[in-house]
Each structure stands twice: as C-alpha cells, then as structure tokens.
Amino acid sequence: MVLVLIAAALPWLSGPGAAWARDEAEDPPNTTDQQDATDPADESASAGAPTSASTGLSVPTNGLIAVIEIDGPITNSFQLESVKRRVDRAVQDGADLIVFELDTPGGRLDTAVEIAKLIRGLPVPSVAWVNDMALSAGILIASSCDELIMSRGSLTGDCAPILPGENLAPTERAKALSYLLAEFELNAQDNYAGPTTSDYALFHAMCVLGIEVYQVKHKLTGETRLVNKADYEVMVNGMSPIEADKIGPNQTGSALVDPDSGNDLGRPKTTTSQGDMGQWELVSQVHNGTTLLTINDKESLSIGLSAASISNQTELKQHYGAGRVQRYDETWSESLVGFLVHPVVRACLLLLAIAGLLMEYFSPGLLIPGIVGLAALATLIGAPFLVGLAQTWHLILIVIGAALVIYELLTMTTFGVLAVLGLLMFLAGLVLSGVQTATNGLPASGSEVIVSSMSFVGAIVLTVPLMIVLTRYFGSLPILNKLVLTESQSASIPAEGAPPMPHQRVEGDESVGAGTIQPGMTGTVTATGLRPAGRVEIDDQLIDVTSTGGFIEPGTAVRVVEVHGNMISVEAV
Numbered sequence: 001m002v003l004v005l006i007a008a009a010l011p012w013l014s015g016p017g018a019a020w021a022r023d024e025a026e027d028p029p030n031t032t033d034q035q036d037a038t039d040p041a042d043e044s045a046s047a048g049a050p051t052s053a054s055t056g057l058s059v060p061t062n063g064l065i066a067v068i069e070i071d072g073p074i075t076n077s078f079q080l081e082s083v084k085r086r087v088d089r090a091v092q093d094g095a096d097l098i099v100f101e102l103d104t105p106g107g108r109l110d111t112a113v114e115i116a117k118l119i120r121g122l123p124v125p126s127v128a129w130v131n132d133m134a135l136s137a138g139i140l141i142a143s144s145c146d147e148l149i150m151s152r153g154s155l156t157g158d159c160a161p162i163l164p165g166e167n168l169a170p171t172e173r174a175k176a177l178s179y180l181l182a183e184f185e186l187n188a189q190d191n192y193a194g195p196t197t198s199d200y201a202l203f204h205a206m207c208v209l210g211i212e213v214y215q216v217k218h219k220l221t222g223e224t225r226l227v228n229k230a231d232y233e234v235m236v237n238g239m240s241p242i243e244a245d246k247i248g249p250n251q252t253g254s255a256l257v258d259p260d261s262g263n264d265l266g267r268p269k270t271t272t273s274q275g276d277m278g279q280w281e282l283v284s285q286v287h288n289g290t291t292l293l294t295i296n297d298k299e300s301l302s303i304g305l306s307a308a309s310i311s312n313q314t315e316l317k318q319h320y321g322a323g324r325v326q327r328y329d330e331t332w333s334e335s336l337v338g339f340l341v342h343p344v345v346r347a348c349l350l351l352l353a354i355a356g357l358l359m360e361y362f363s364p365g366l367l368i369p370g371i372v373g374l375a376a377l378a379t380l381i382g383a384p385f386l387v388g389l390a391q392t393w394h395l396i397l398i399v400i401g402a403a404l405v406i407y408e409l410l411t412m413t414t415f416g417v418l419a420v421l422g423l424l425m426f427l428a429g430l431v432l433s434g435v436q437t438a439t440n441g442l443p444a445s446g447s448e449v450i451v452s453s454m455s456f457v458g459a460i461v462l463t464v465p466l467m468i469v470l471t472r473y474f475g476s477l478p479i480l481n482k483l484v485l486t487e488s489q490s491a492s493i494p495a496e497g498a499p500p501m502p503h504q505r506v507e508g509d510e511s512v513g514a515g516t517i518q519p520g521m522t523g524t525v526t527a528t529g530l531r532p533a534g535r536v537e538i539d540d541q542l543i544d545v546t547s548t549g550g551f552i553e554p555g556t557a558v559r560v561v562e563v564h565g566n567m568i569s570v571e572a573v
Contacts, residue, residue: 057125057147057307059096062323065316066090067099067129069329070115074107074137078338080114086328091123097320099127100145106136109161109176113183116144120187129310130154135294140180143187143203149319150297151311157294159206177265180207199305201228201268202286205293208266210249213287215303216280224283226303228268238278241270249289340383346434347455352376354463380430390433398433401426410531412551427456517543521560522573529554536570545570 059065068086070079090098100119106112119126119141128134128142130150139156142148150156161176162168168176181204188200205211205228212229216236230247233239249266286303287293300306310316317325330338339345356373381398384390404422408414431452523538530536532547536558545568548561558570 057097057127057320059320059322061321063096063321064094065097065099065320065322065325066093066095067101067313067316067325067327069101069103069327070138070141071101071103074104074111074115074141076108076341077111077114078334078341080111080118082330082334082338083115084118085334086330087118087122090326090328093326095124095326097125097127097322098122099129099316100141101129101131102134102138102142103130103132104134104138106138106159109137109140109180112137112140113179115141116183116187119144129316130156130297130306131311135159139203139206140183140187143184143199148300148306149308149310149316150300150306152297152309154297155294156300157206158292159203160208160292174265177207181265199226200271201231202226202293202303202305204228204268205287205289207292208249209292210266210289211268211287211293212285212289213293214285215283217283218280220279224304225280226286226305227271230268230270231272232282234270234272235276235280236278236282240277241272241274244270337383337386340379341434343434343451343455346380346383346430346452347459349376349380350430350456350459351462351466353380354460355466358463381433384433394429394433397425397429401429412531431456517541517560517563517568519560519562523558523560523570525552525554525556525558527554530558530570543568547571 068083068090070083087098125147126145128145128148130138130142130148132151132154134142134154134156135158137159139159142156159180161173161180184203184207185200188203201211201213205213212232214227214229214232214236215224216227216232217224227235230244233244233247234241245267247268248264249268284303286299295303295305297306297309301309308319310319313325313327316322340349353373353376356369356371356376358373360367360370360373381390381395385395401422401424404418405426406422408416408419408422431449434452435449517538521538523536523543526535526537526542528534530545530547530552532550532552534545534547534552535542536545537543538560545558545560547558548569548571552558552570552572557573559573560568561571562569
C-alpha cells in the first residue's frame, strides 16, 4: 500500500511535464486510435449532422480538439489541480480548441470559481459540453467557456448556493449569492461568446426565485436577447428604465439583500437605455420565476444558450470541422488518490491501521499485521497531502497525539489520561486533514467535518468486535492461522511429553500444540515487565503473554489464566 501511495504521488512530485511523459509512454498522443476513438455509444448515435445553431468558433481542418472531463461532485482543490495539469498537457500538444465535458451535480463554490477563472484565462477557445448534466457549480463552470453545447437529454441550471445539512442565515446566503452572481455577470458579459451574448438574466433565474426571463427580438434588426422582467417592460412595453428598476421579483421571490452593497439580489435590474424603449417585441416567456431555472438541451438550443446538441465525439468532431479529437483523462494515480480521500475509504484505512497495530502490540513478532497497520496509517495521512486537503498543523496534531498514546501505553504514568488526550488529538488531526480548509486555516464546511468524523467513529466502533474475534479465534481463522506456527510447521517445538528446550520462545498456539503451557501454570515476569504485554519465563521457556490486570512489575510471579488461539493471559499471583 505504501508503494501504491508513492506511485500515486509521482505526478505531484515531478510536475506536469513528467506526468505527461509517462502518459506518452502508455498512450502515445499522436496515435490515430486514441485521437479518433469513440465508444460504442458513438456508433449507435442518431444518424445525420448534429443539431446546431450558429456558432462563432471554428477549428482548422487538421486541428486538434482536446476533451477534458469534469465528472462527479466538485468537492476539493484536487479536481482543480487535475484540470490544470490536463489543460497544460493539451496546450503543450497544440490544441486548437479545449472542450470541457461536464457531468456533475455541482459542488463547492470556491473550487468551481477557481476552475472558471482558469478557463477564462486559457490561450485557446473553450467549449462547455454538458454531457448529461451541469447543475449548480457545473453551470458556473460552463458559463465561463466561450461556447456551450449540450448532449441530447441533458440538463443544466439550478444554481442557488446551499450548505448541505445546514440552513444558511440571510446574511450568509446573501454574501454567497452576491459572489456567485458577480461571477455569472462577468461570464455573461466578457467571456460567453455563444449565439446570445447577454444571458445574465438566465443565470440570475438559476440562482434566485422570482426572476422571470423573456426572449425578445428587435423589430428592425431581428437581434434576439434574453432579458428579465424589468428589461422586458422597457424594451417591449416602453416603460422608463427608472420605473422599471422599481419592479421587484414576483410573489415567489425572496428578499435577499447584499450586506455590503445593500442591493436586493432578487430584484431584476435594467440593463437597457431609453433608446430601447418599445423597440423590441416578445418572442416567448422562457421562465416564470416560480422555481429555480433548469432547462434541457432542446430548450437551451431554442433560446440560444447552447450552440448545438451533440452526443458523442464523432458529432463533436463533425460540428467543429476538426481533424482529430483527443481525450485528456485523469491519470491512474490521480484517480487512485482521489479514491483514497473518500470518507468511506478513509474509515476503512483507519480500521486496518487500528486492527493491525493492536494485533502487533498484543502479539509481538507477527510483523505482517504491523506492516499492514503502518501502511494503512501512512496512506491515511499521506493521501490528503497529495490532493491539497491536509495542512502542516494537521500532521503536527497527528504526530503529537500518537506520541502521547505510545508514551502512556509504555509507562502508564497518568492511568490512561494521556492516552485519551492523545487519541483525541490524533483523531482530530485525521478528521481535519480530510476536509477542505478555508483561507483562515479552519475547516471551510461544518458538514464535511461531521461526515469525516462520523466515518471515523464508525471505524472505531467496528474495531471493538473485530478485536474480540481476532483475540479469541486468531489461530483458527482462515489465512490468519498461517501466521501461527503449528506442531507440523516447526520441528524445533518439542513433542508432547518431551522436556522443553531451555529459554525457547513459545507463543499461544505453539504451547497448545506442544502441550507445555496450560492454565494454572506459574512463572516469573522478565526484566521488560508486562505493559500489559510482555514475556514470562515458565519452565525455562520465554513466553509472550498479556496481563489481565494492566501493568505488572519485572520479577513478579504470575499464573496462566487462559490459553486461547495466539493469546496467553496471565495474572499476578
């Protein structure tokens, strides 16, 4: 497991160039199979050219389209770094167009904003391909691209800021919404180059209840636009902009006031001048404001939000007239590390670490449980550092906590107080290292802390019955019984009735097989003492045992109370 973690770290340790060099060895970027390969779904797509609206983007005849997938919930900075690395590779390969294939229900606003900023700064044109869904943070990323296309049956929209498991206070909601709307406004005005260049009203309706959206057309030029209720009153009904600015959201809208600017974030503001008064006519009402706006590919195409309905790479290549299409997927190491930071996986790693280390503590010399436990612990601590979740102070907390637990187990100076304190520090470090950290160094989301905590609590609870099973039936469990020497496996163990060899080390099942250690026998604790595990000399044999009553001083006489599996329990006489 440690070797896997080291291999997973290579792209981070060696940088984008090294990561791409490895990909070239595995999948050469100039091979026809990789560039133009399509999945079976591509071949079964509907015949004919993709359904398209006018588009301002084009690719040279022999040009390269790079496809970068953003799939699943947007949860942490690991996804941002992964997108950066793949974008760098595509640009280095001379991509003429970068297509971001989106299939996400949304996620963290801060991570989505950083991905949007990355896309806005690209040196080549970009396209958002909604291929099955781009909800919430997904549409924010999509709106930062130069053009938007959607696969058949896909959905986008529904972007109100929420905090899972918590109710945002009005001020907190207004702050989050103000930030979100500012990003959408920037994307709509400066970066979105689709058929309709003023789609802020549409994005506003995705974020706030009560925002009505209309499609209008200029009576002379035929230009179409998507506008809110205030602009509609000015452009179609001839209302003055001053009066139109007084219009509030419909009855379903909620009053959300930006605490900094004092602006009502639910109020549809006018963006037109007096020269537009009465110069436009209604095409259709796109949204009545009773819900957060969510639209499918057909509706998006009809109002000009998307430029085409495209369902596979063949149609994508045909639509833009490119020579080749190449996917830039996550490397296996990126996918592995992303898997390792999942809360359920981290809980399983903690369970392995605790079980392995405890088995090694109570039965010194087995080695394999200890190695497994240390490897699980290293993975548990190391994976969050690779994806940018863990901070240095998290590691310090983990190390101090572990040191306190070990010290208390060896000395028992505080009768368990330091062990409890150390365990709490250790677990706190693990919990916090698995959640996103805000700029102030504290957890960015209380709900993530709760999820991480509950996963570890579940792992600790499962450890109790697991250890009971292991201590009682260790020697008879399949596979695990191979770790215990039996009479047939070691000629060095005397046969039943034969005199024992001087100072031979005997463990649980060995003594049962040899018939030399039985309950009721007495011996003397060696110089290491029992803390609570250690060694006892019985009939000139050094035996690994565990005390039933805690710490026992060296030289103390003890009596065997139980021999079970690989465990011998003793008590002071």
